[in-house]
Each structure stands twice: as C-alpha cells, then as structure tokens.
Amino acid sequence: MGGVFGICSNNECVTDLFFGTDYHSHLGTRWGGMAVFDGKQYTRVIHNIENAPFRTKFESDIPEMKGFMGIGCISDSNLQPIIINSRIGTFAVVTVGRINNKDELARQLTSENNVYFFEISGGSINDTELVASLICRKDNIPDGIKYAQRKIEGSMTMLISADGGLYAARDRLGRTPLFVGEKDNGEDGYCASFESFSYINLGYKTCHELGPGEIVFITPDKMTSVSGPLDKMKMCTFLWLYYGFPTSDYEGVNVEEMRYKCGQSMATQDIADGTGVKADYIAGIPDSGTPHAIGYANQSKIPFARPLIKYTPTWPRSFTPKDQSIRNLIARMKLIPISALIKNKKLLFVEDSIVRGTQLRGMMDELFSYGAKELHGRIACPPILYDCKYLNFTRSLIENEAITRKSIIKLEVADSIGDSRLAPYADPESKQYRNMVEDIRKELNFTTLKYHSLHSMLRSVGIDKCRLCTYCWNGKE
Numbered sequence: 001m002g003g004v005f006g007i008c009s010n011n012e013c014v015t016d017l018f019f020g021t022d023y024h025s026h027l028g029t030r031w032g033g034m035a036v037f038d039g040k041q042y043t044r045v046i047h048n049i050e051n052a053p054f055r056t057k058f059e060s061d062i063p064e065m066k067g068f069m070g071i072g073c074i075s076d077s078n079l080q081p082i083i084i085n086s087r088i089g090t091f092a093v094v095t096v097g098r099i100n101n102k103d104e105l106a107r108q109l110t111s112e113n114n115v116y117f118f119e120i121s122g123g124s125i126n127d128t129e130l131v132a133s134l135i136c137r138k139d140n141i142p143d144g145i146k147y148a149q150r151k152i153e154g155s156m157t158m159l160i161s162a163d164g165g166l167y168a169a170r171d172r173l174g175r176t177p178l179f180v181g182e183k184d185n186g187e188d189g190y191c192a193s194f195e196s197f198s199y200i201n202l203g204y205k206t207c208h209e210l211g212p213g214e215i216v217f218i219t220p221d222k223m224t225s226v227s228g229p230l231d232k233m234k235m236c237t238f239l240w241l242y243y244g245f246p247t248s249d250y251e252g253v254n255v256e257e258m259r260y261k262c263g264q265s266m267a268t269q270d271i272a273d274g275t276g277v278k279a280d281y282i283a284g285i286p287d288s289g290t291p292h293a294i295g296y297a298n299q300s301k302i303p304f305a306r307p308l309i310k311y312t313p314t315w316p317r318s319f320t321p322k323d324q325s326i327r328n329l330i331a332r333m334k335l336i337p338i339s340a341l342i343k344n345k346k347l348l349f350v351e352d353s354i355v356r357g358t359q360l361r362g363m364m365d366e367l368f369s370y371g372a373k374e375l376h377g378r379i380a381c382p383p384i385l386y387d388c389k390y391l392n393f394t395r396s397l398i399e400n401e402a403i404t405r406k407s408i409i410k411l412e413v414a415d416s417i418g419d420s421r422l423a424p425y426a427d428p429e430s431k432q433y434r435n436m437v438e439d440i441r442k443e444l445n446f447t448t449l450k451y452h453s454l455h456s457m458l459r460s461v462g463i464d465k466c467r468l469c470t471y472c473w474n475g476k477e
C-alpha cells in the first residue's frame, strides 16, 4: 500500500518530517523518500528500504537536509517524491494509491501533449510522475489536482508541496485516509498524514480528517479549504482489519478497538450457534491476529495465551521479500513456539485474514509436532475472493494464488476460475461456501475452521456499511 506525510512550518522541519514519515513504515516495504524545501530549492533523498528500516537508511541524510516545508513517503510501487519544474512552478509530489487507466492516460499525455516520462522502473511509468504530469495540464496546482482526481480511475491520495504551502488531497472515494494535524493550536505549523497517530509524539493534534476527494491547502499559519468533501465514500475496510497501525483512528473508530470487537463478535457467534470449542487457550497468529484473539478470549472467558512468540529484536518490522520461499523461511524463523503452552493443549487461533495460507499450514504442522491436541481456526474477515483493484498492495498480486481460488478451482474441477462464478462462494448459506471452507480447513490442517461473516465484521467497524469497501470479499463495487 504505502503512506504519506508532510509538514509546513515556520521552523526547521526535517526532524518532524523524518519521524512522521518513519511512523508509516508498517504500510510498505520497498521505498522511502523525503523532499524538503528551504525557500529556494528542494533537497530530495530516496532509499530502498527492503533490507533495512527507514530510520537506519535516512539517519545520515538528516544533517544534510534543511527546510521548513517537506513531504515524505513509504511506497511499495514508486520512487518518490517526484520534483517537477513546470510552467506552473516547481513542486514536489508524493502519492498513495493505484491508477488503473495508467496506459491510457500516459498515451494521451505523450501523444496529445508531447509529455515525456523520465522515471521508468520495471518497464512501467511512475504513478507519481503521471499524477504530476496531469496536474501540469492545468494553469494552477488546485485546478491540476482536481483534473488529476477526475481523470484517474482507481484511487489516488496525494500531498503536493507548492505555492509556499502544502496541498493535501484525498482520493475521490476516500479508500485511504488523510488527516491534518496542528501544533500549538496552529501557532507552530501544520502537518498532513495518512496515519492519525504519526504526529502525536511530535506535538501535533488532529484538527481535520479530510472527506472523500477533499482538498485543503496548509501554510505555516493556517489551513484553507480548496475543495469540499464528496458525498460517496468507500473506505478500505482492511485498514481496520489488518493494515492500519493499532493506535490509528479512522472515521473516529480506533483500529485496536475494532479488532477487539471483531474477536468478541466471532466468540458471540460461536456461542450462539453452538460451534464454540472447549479450548485451553485462545491465541492470536502473531502479531496481526493478537488483538482479534484478545477480543475473542474476553468474550468467551477462555484464557488468552501466546504459544507462539515473534522474535522481535532482529525482526523489528515486516520484511517482505518477493520470493515466496524466502518469505516462508523468514516467517518460520521469526516465530518461536512455547512447548509448555502447546503440548496436550486444545488451542483456538485467531487470524485477521488468510490469503495464500502457506505460512499458516506450516505453523499448524509445527504446532501438532509439538504435541497440540486440537488446533481451531477463527478468521476475522470472510474468505478473500476478489483481487483488490483500488490499492496497490501485495494482496493484489495473488488472485489465483489465494487459497480460496485454489480451493474453488479444485472443487469445480476447472483449470481457472473467472470472477463471474465466485458469487455462491461469498454466500455463507450456500453449499459451495461450506465445501470451500471445509477444503481450506483440511488444507491448513485445522481441527475446525470458521470465518467471520461480512455483516458482523462490518458491524465491528461500526460506521455505515455503505461507506466501506467490501470488494475483495463480495466483488461489489
């Protein structure tokens, strides 16, 4: 996915920019970047962060960077920030999102407007440079942002440093969040951020959460509206379920609290329909399943325990190499079992979601080899059936590698499966759904397996369900 952060201040801002951007490290694993403006020029630094955290990579750059205004990003897809010198001025941009009509837009820009693209990586045009080129089609930055928002299919949230301040623009359907924070009631500058917690320790307080498609302009002294929020919203539900950091609030709903509610709701459902198990312990698959498991344990009154512990001293962050076998090896090395909490025990594990399931299968086999008597699985969201087409995150690569798709292909005795045949598998009342879940249960070696229903998961978020994106579970736009 990725995250963005920006600062506009009367004072030196590099330290705040550095920490604020670093606090988005859980959202991406490939690139980190910062650009800072000192009133005359931009200084930009970009590093690959696949093998070392953002902080380690950028620490030595900090003394060289000076300025009172800057933007930063963590990105899985693009080298950014992009700095553009154009007829509407020099500006810097960072983005988070995905452009589905990229080829068409690039063709239009190159053929009709004689535009060049410089930042080509992996044979593909840089999304952020494409956004910058779209902005330059208009006579000023605000009109350019609105034009880019209209032209882009997909989802694109952006921060633009220009005109002596910072433009913050949320994507048109609000799939990703965007906040403005103020320091000393606006006396000491403003920041703009994907995550609402990233500026708290820097002394800022939230003063505004942007609505879908909304654009604001911040200067060191004030925030002004450029374009108001649109009515329709489809915010990514996965932010609460997995992606967002526990201390973040979106739409007034805290991430950690939503996860407890998810666990409570699954336990309540198990008790109501008689599928609860007499487990010795409730446990989370570390770390993302843990808050869901705490909620389940509190509600079921079965003790919470940690039979698997993540070795954090040398694995401080989510490192995701592209090679699946290396990922599996790292996942296994990170987790260490506690035999005393496993041997002869009946354990119920809660996980936020299952995509491929390969690591989960390895984990269950290992737990049985340590003498576990029963291993039950409860998943905090419904089966993931559809490929996310709105945000650029690793799950979008897995369409036919997802365990659900593999199971359906097996059950349908087909070579592949198109979206048009998936609807019955999204319906928990259907025979197809039951057969798929049973097949996944066997595949992952669980004693019992249940997924949270879509209805109950959305109720755990607690905002109007029409304002939440559920596409990856039910294929509905």
Ligand code: SF4
Residues within 6 Å of the ligand: 175, 235, 236, 237, 238, 239, 387, 388, 389, 390, 391, 469, 470, 471, 472, 473
């Ligand atoms: S399809 Fe899923 S992951 Fe993608 S935006 Fe919607 S809820 Fe989020």
